[in-house]
């Protein structure tokens with residue numbers, strides 16, 4: 187049985203417990219999103235967009251209170267929590283401004299007669315979202331799909347029930363009719379039943395590869411459209427002509443943001459031999475200088491990890507790496523204080539075939555790799571089951587372009603750490619998932635592109 191509860195990772199104390207839904211409540215919720223869809227799809231898109239604008243305004247006006255909820259739920263720093271709320275403002279505003287244009291009819295040139303494609307919603311959807319960005323993960327699924335006319339059930343992470351309720355309340359206050367956005371505290375068994383329901387036409391999951399495979403298997407069996415945004419072990423490639431200071435600062439920010447708990451953190455720092463020693467010296471010094479502490483304290487780089495289990499898992503992965511030939515350059519352990527704190531860590535010499543080489547490490551641990559040249563960097567970058575994002579630092583744009591074209595990933599950032607924007611598509615290939623969120627592409631997944639032609 188999943189236990190929905192807020193447990194403050196800075197103290198380990200349970201703040202509040204929530205009731206898991208009964209099977210009857212789930213059945214009612216499924217029926218309600220199915221019924222609401224019939225009306226919601228007929229509401230003019232401009233009216234749906236206007237409601238999203240109200241959602242954006244509410245995130246903006248309530249940002250401190252909303253930020254405090256996620257600090258308590260998963261230990262994010264105040265600055266990062268406020269940053270996440272602001273990102274949500276931009277996402278809801280982006281779809282409020284652009285949904286109508288994205289959904290406009292698309293004429294097709296035909297030899298005879300006329301034809302166009304109309305973008306229609308497909309029905310009620312299920313969203314399954316994780317704890318690492320409790321508001322933002324929901325926003326990038328909900329905003330484009332509500333604008334398009336789909337309705338949705340939202341199953342949030344068991345550790346995020348307070349933010350899950352806050353999100354549902356914001357939609358209700360913004361005027362979304364009952365049944366258009368419905369939060370559910372569901373079990374995994376109930377999730378399977380929901381996907382099996384003929385009411386549900388699609389599933390979007392952001393989370394672990396394991397969860398993605400489990401939900402994907404059910405959705406595949408039931409022939410439900412699927413978007414998966416899973417893990418990553420993003421390469422951060424530093425070529426020998428890179429601006430070293432910028433690359434070091436970018437690698438620290440790209441790896442340690444959100445305490446290293448983002449799918450698109452730069453988890454593997456791949457550095458050309460010619461500058462490796464200088465890079466590592468500067469990188470380790472900056473990682474050691476990071477202040478880790480109570481998430482509400484000014485100047486902290488990060489607070490605790492999301493839970494005791496998360497901290498134990500990360501430290502276990504580092505210990506396993508070191509036991510299998512990796513070198514610990516700094517950190518590697520728990521911080522001696524109550525709460526799920528882990529030291530900022532750098533490891534080198536990670537051996538192919540070991541867990542740290544292939545697994546995603548979801549915490550403040552950077553693995554640095556020395557490679558002989560650009561081709562070796564590309565080979566190593568692609569030697570991963572994942573293919574989400576990537577970063578290239580070089581002062582030669584032609585080299586950046588050549589490397590970008592050879593990386594097996596969904597996103598490439600040149601001379602800057604990965605940064606999410608409402609208007610840019612987000613997603614990966616290989617075990618990082620399928621489909622795209624954000625930008626125009628984010629409204630192009632759960633859509634019926636209906637052809638209408640005339641003789």
Ligand SMILES: O=CCCCC(=O)O
Pocket residue numbers: 318319447448449450605606612
């Ligand atoms: O875990 C994935 C979160 C993505 C964070 C981002 O978009 O920056």
